[in-house]
Amino acid sequence: MMRGSRMESMMNRSRWDLMATLVLPALVATGLLIPMQPVSLQAQQVDVYARPKQVERSRDYDAIHYRISLSFDLDQQSFVGENRITLMPLDDGFQRCVLDAEELVVDRVDALDGRGVEFTQTDRHLVIEFDRAYDFGDTVRVAVEYHLDGSAAGFFFDEETPDHPRMASTDSWADEAHHWIPCYDYPNDKVTHELIVEVDRGDKVLSNGRLVGVTDHPTDADRWIWHWSQEQPHATYLMMVAVGPFAVIEDSLGDLPISYWVYPDDEEDARWIFEKTPRMVEFYNTIFGYDYPWAKYDQVTTPHVGGGAEATSATILGQGVIHDRRAEQDFSWERIIAHETAHQWWGDLITLREWSHTWMNESFGTYSDYLWTRAEWGEDEGAVDLQGKKNQYLREARDRYMRPIVFDRYERPGDNFDSHTYPKGACVLHMLRYILGDEPFFRTLSRFLHEHAFQPVDTHDFMTTVREVTGKNLDWFFEQFIFSPGHPVFEVESTWNEGNGILRLQVRQVQDTSRGVPIYRIPVVIGIELPHEKTSMELWLREKEQVFEIELSARPLMVRFDEGNWLLKEWTFLKSRDELLYQLGHDDVIGRMWAASELQRFGDDPAVVDALDRQARDHEFWAVRRGALETLGKAGEEAGRQGGGEAGSAVRHDLYRLLSQDENSKVRVTALRLLGASGEPDLVPFLKERFGDDDSYLAQAEALRSIGKCGSRSDVRFLERAGRMTSHNNVIRRAAERAIEEIGGR
Numbered sequence: 001m002m003r004g005s006r007m008e009s010m011m012n013r014s015r016w017d018l019m020a021t022l023v024l025p026a027l028v029a030t031g032l033l034i035p036m037q038p039v040s041l042q043a044q045q046v047d048v049y050a051r052p053k054q055v056e057r058s059r060d061y062d063a064i065h066y067r068i069s070l071s072f073d074l075d076q077q078s079f080v081g082e083n084r085i086t087l088m089p090l091d092d093g094f095q096r097c098v099l100d101a102e103e104l105v106v107d108r109v110d111a112l113d114g115r116g117v118e119f120t121q122t123d124r125h126l127v128i129e130f131d132r133a134y135d136f137g138d139t140v141r142v143a144v145e146y147h148l149d150g151s152a153a154g155f156f157f158d159e160e161t162p163d164h165p166r167m168a169s170t171d172s173w174a175d176e177a178h179h180w181i182p183c184y185d186y187p188n189d190k191v192t193h194e195l196i197v198e199v200d201r202g203d204k205v206l207s208n209g210r211l212v213g214v215t216d217h218p219t220d221a222d223r224w225i226w227h228w229s230q231e232q233p234h235a236t237y238l239m240m241v242a243v244g245p246f247a248v249i250e251d252s253l254g255d256l257p258i259s260y261w262v263y264p265d266d267e268e269d270a271r272w273i274f275e276k277t278p279r280m281v282e283f284y285n286t287i288f289g290y291d292y293p294w295a296k297y298d299q300v301t302t303p304h305v306g307g308g309a310e311a312t313s314a315t316i317l318g319q320g321v322i323h324d325r326r327a328e329q330d331f332s333w334e335r336i337i338a339h340e341t342a343h344q345w346w347g348d349l350i351t352l353r354e355w356s357h358t359w360m361n362e363s364f365g366t367y368s369d370y371l372w373t374r375a376e377w378g379e380d381e382g383a384v385d386l387q388g389k390k391n392q393y394l395r396e397a398r399d400r401y402m403r404p405i406v407f408d409r410y411e412r413p414g415d416n417f418d419s420h421t422y423p424k425g426a427c428v429l430h431m432l433r434y435i436l437g438d439e440p441f442f443r444t445l446s447r448f449l450h451e452h453a454f455q456p457v458d459t460h461d462f463m464t465t466v467r468e469v470t471g472k473n474l475d476w477f478f479e480q481f482i483f484s485p486g487h488p489v490f491e492v493e494s495t496w497n498e499g500n501g502i503l504r505l506q507v508r509q510v511q512d513t514s515r516g517v518p519i520y521r522i523p524v525v526i527g528i529e530l531p532h533e534k535t536s537m538e539l540w541l542r543e544k545e546q547v548f549e550i551e552l553s554a555r556p557l558m559v560r561f562d563e564g565n566w567l568l569k570e571w572t573f574l575k576s577r578d579e580l581l582y583q584l585g586h587d588d589v590i591g592r593m594w595a596a597s598e599l600q601r602f603g604d605d606p607a608v609v610d611a612l613d614r615q616a617r618d619h620e621f622w623a624v625r626r627g628a629l630e631t632l633g634k635a636g637e638e639a640g641r642q643g644g645g646e647a648g649s650a651v652r653h654d655l656y657r658l659l660s661q662d663e664n665s666k667v668r669v670t671a672l673r674l675l676g677a678s679g680e681p682d683l684v685p686f687l688k689e690r691f692g693d694d695d696s697y698l699a700q701a702e703a704l705r706s707i708g709k710c711g712s713r714s715d716v717r718f719l720e721r722a723g724r725m726t727s728h729n730n731v732i733r734r735a736a737e738r739a740i741e742e743i744g745g746r
């Protein structure tokens with residue numbers, strides 16, 4: 001159901017909520033990025049520093065309340081509307097009021113105290129001139145009548161298609177509310193609002209806040225009126241409306257109404273897809289130490305958002321969230337649902353006051369989806385999720401650019417919604433949590449939300465709360481990780497001196513510091529395993545090169561740099577084969593995956609193949625099995641290129657066959673891919689059997705691709721038949737087509 005056009009429009013607008021969550025598994029799947037070459041600033045493609053410098057917008061009035069009435073004609077794809085605006089001048093002599101308004105057409109403006117007004121509409125603004133001035137403290141009330149014909153930026157009319165019903169919906173992010181409401185459209189001023197919407201009976205209306213009521217139209221029996229009221233102030237980009245024949249699934253958490261608004265055909269799948277929502281709200285209530293702030297929580301599916309878009313009490317989700325149960329193992333939206341739910345606090349309750357501070361919304365949102373994953377799926381899934389976030393940032397740093405997280409250079413607000421804002425910021429919060437300790441960290445989050453509830457905030461507000469709650473001045477930490485670009489790149493070496501029983505640990509920071517990347521002051525945990533004991537110690541790094549001498553009772557079996565995986569870093573740590581084999585068999589999942597990828601250096605060494613084979617078969621966590629499998633696969637390909645490895649290849653094929661029936665679909669996909677890479681015609685019957693028996697669309701698609709590599713013209717009919725199977729995102733049809741092409745090309 002995911003269509004290219006939506007993906008494309010999402011990408012154009014740099015909306016990364018989907019990227020932040022869905023791309024991660026794919027990145028992890030293509031091999032660990034953990035050992036990387038140090039990022040070179042010269043290699044970067046995009047000069048983000050050439051973008052224009054932005055400052056927070058000034059204003060001369062405080063918008064207080066919008067009472068918006070909209071009357072829809074979905075057949076004509078239009079509405080007529082009115083916004084009754086209440087505002088207060090911020091100084092005396094207020095005679096000219098400038099509102100943001102674009103695409104919508106203003107028909108009439110009235111001052112509600114009976115004064116005379118004139119108005120002009122420019123491309124971007126509605127300018128209202130009063131016949132005399134108001135003073136500071138006055139209340140100014142003005143009614144703007146307007147209409148919109150056809151879709152606009154942030155406002156979408158849709159005909160009925162096989163994918164969705166006839167409907168209308170919005171995505172006001174980042175500054176597009178003023179395309180459907182004349183308003184002050186910048187997040188440094190929060191407002192309350194009402195939305196009173198007239199539609200055909202049968203169409204339902206969702207908006208922010210509390211449903212005041214649904215009433216009959218006074219004169220037209222075929223129409224009804226929905227009245228929503230958002231009674232706590234919020235930013236205009238969080239305003240939303242969705243109109244359509246939705247099925248509404250009602251759920252709750254205690255007194256809090258929670259509903260899922262979906263297309264009528266999607267009701268059955270939506271029930272289980274959204275069923276964790278109440279537990280997510282409860283989880284965030286607890287860890288944020290601040291109860292869910294809004295009157296209710298709704299989620300609605302629409303055709304125009306790629307991933308999700310937060311809106312107070314009414315999250316907008318792309319219709320791709322709906323999928324069948326088979327697709328859940330490969331295409332779960334659980335993290336997006338968690339991420340958007342967390343925005344009800346981070347982004348909605350507190351809101352960035354200017355678009356340099358995107359991390360106040362998105363890094364906290366992204367860290368929150370990690371926290372949910374860790375709590376719901378366990379430590380190992382949490383660790384892999386976090387590693388995926390690190391890799392996603394490191395990839396952007398390597399391939400595109402590095403910038404400070406708080407960054408005032410952008411053309412459009414969306415420019416900064418990238419892998420610095422989402423995953424890097426989340427990883428920085430994780431480091432901050434380590435430095436502060438769990439309880440002080442979460443106490444800080446709670447205090448921050450309480451102190452700044454319903455207000456716009458910036459990074460300095462948060463830094464102040466850190467100082468107030470913990471007593472610690474961590475400005476140096478923010479300076480390094482929030483206001484400077486880059487990340488540490490470590491070269492670690494350890495040497496053991498049997499004579500004096502001293503382990504010498506040398507840590508160099510080798511990041512390119514030419515463009516503002518600092519030498520970092522950061523604590524790191526060193527874990528040391530001896531034959532009969534295990535110790536950990538915290539060392540503080542603060543210089544370009546440091547040497548630590550640690551006295552030990554015996555030669556260590558494993559020296560672990562950054563035990564607990566707290567740091568966002570690149571690093572190299574050259575270890576012997578035996579050290580890596582020990583780490584592969586004894587470390588946490590991230591350490592085992594790292595050791596597996598390092599062991600590739602040793603090629604077809606029988607001890608290495610044996611150890612990787614054992615991890616691939618027996619480790620209880622899928623990502624370790626897959627990591628070991630991938631290394632074996634790469635080493636196998638290398639041996640194949642050098643013309644050897646016949647015996648090893650038989651062993652490998654047994655393993656690949658076994659793991660193509662692994663309980664985890666991601667492991668199966670890798671195993672099926674490796675089988676296909678062998679090009680062995682004998683494998684075709686087995687691959688066909690896997691296609692028939694597997695319950696993962698992705699694994700089935702991989703089986704077809706592998707048939708394309710191993711098969712012959714006699715398999716084309718099978719592939720054609722297989723390609724007719726309905727699948728999520730049409731992955732099977734596309735794989736079949738590619739396989740047929742590949743056979744045809746031979």
Ligand SMILES: [Zn+2]
Pocket residue numbers: 017339340343361362365366
């Ligand atoms: Zn987000």
